[in-house]
Amino acid sequence: MHDIYILGSGAMASLWASYLYPKQTLHFIQRTPSPDGLYRFTIEPQNKEIKGRSLSIQDIDTQIDYLILATKAYDAVDAMNSIKDKLAHNACVLLLQNGLGSQQAIAAGFPSIKLFACSSTEGAYKPNANTLIHAGKGINTIGPMNSVASPADLTGWLPKSHYEWRDDIDFVLWRKFMINCAINPLTVLYNCPNGDLIKHNDYTTHMHHLCEEIDLITKVRFPHINESAFDLAHKTCELTAKNFSSMLQDNRNGNPTEISFMTGYLIEQANTYNIPCPFNEALFNTLSQA
Numbered sequence: 504m505h506d507i508y509i510l511g512s513g514a515m516a517s518l519w520a521s522y523l524y525p526k527q528t529l530h531f532i533q534r535t536p537s538p539d540g541l542y543r544f545t546i547e548p549q550n551k552e553i554k555g556r557s558l559s560i561q562d563i564d565t566q567i568d569y570l571i572l573a574t575k576a577y578d579a580v581d582a583m584n585s586i587k588d589k590l591a592h593n594a595c596v597l598l599l600q601n602g603l604g605s606q607q608a609i610a611a612g613f614p615s616i617k618l619f620a621c622s623s624t625e626g627a628y629k630p631n632a633n634t635l636i637h638a639g640k641g642i643n644t645i646g647p648m649n650s651v652a653s654p655a656d657l658t659g660w661l662p663k664s665h666y667e668w669r670d671d672i673d674f675v676l677w678r679k680f681m682i683n684c685a686i687n688p689l690t691v692l693y694n695c696p697n698g699d700l701i702k703h704n705d706y707t708t709h710m711h712h713l714c715e716e717i718d719l720i721t722k723v724r725f726p727h728i729n730e731s732a733f734d735l736a737h738k739t740c741e742l743t744a745k746n747f748s749s750m751l752q753d754n755r756n757g758n759p760t761e762i763s764f765m766t767g768y769l770i771e772q773a774n775t776y777n778i779p780c781p782f783n784e785a786l787f788n789t790l791s792q793a
């Protein structure tokens with residue numbers, strides 16, 4: 504049995520807790536821990552109860568060897584900094600953030616920590632704090648974010664049945680990032696479910712323009728890629744036609760969005776390689792001002 508700390512309270516944090524429980528001892532790091540010191544939720548449709556300790560960062564009195572960092576991308580660096588004094592010098596940390604940029608910033612700041620990133624196609628949401636709905640079965644892909652992280656470091660604490668290992672996680676993350684850049688900001692702009700982007704001609708044309716720029720940047724980063732952003736995004740819109748993207752959900756709930764870790768990071772990469780991306784820049788500016 505390992506002591507696994509989970510920072511973040513969203514659907515992905517809870518989904519990983521459900522994979523680990525009851526084999527491992529779970530510690531949920533929460534801003535406001537429960538008065539009884541326990542956090543519990545039920546995963547549906549399995550109807551299984553998951554429970555673990557509920558504590559704040561200040562309550563942690565031992566060194567953490569295993570951490571799952573499941574905050575939003577814009578909170579991830581601050582969260583790592585706030586917990587760094589509690590981490591063993593060679594701790595294993597699994598990063599579950601959407602988009603790109605936060606994982607790279609953490610890798611640059613924590614060279615001795617064994618850092619792993621996960622890209623997931625699992626579908627889950629939390630209608631309330633104590634219920635997790637596992638809405639769609641998907642795949643978790645995990646790989647190393649730095650040279651001290653190796654697959655053997657995952658043995659024992661992460662269940663092999665719930666992830667696939669890929670040495671080239673950068674590419675796996677980038678492929679999902681292409682899809683997110685093509686879909687998420689447009690669903691906010693047009694305030695629509697994913698499927699509408701391929702139903703309305705003018706939305707689809709807009710997606711085409713974004714994707715042409717995404718492909719130019721992608722070709723520089725990953726010359727071997729044989730898929731286009733538009734084809735990937737089109738397929739995703741078909742498969743998730745009725746879904747509201749994570750960015751639209753954040754926007755509708757009045758929360759900050761992860762646009763800086765999607766379109767924002769894309770623009771940074773374009774600037775690094777001197778590739779113009781006017782459509783993505785215009786979209787970023789419109790949504791950042793909203």
Ligand code: PAF
Pocket residue numbers: 682683686687697739743746747748749750
């Ligand atoms: O961010 C999301 O909502 C999802 O990753 C995606 C691919 C847009 C599908 O709903």
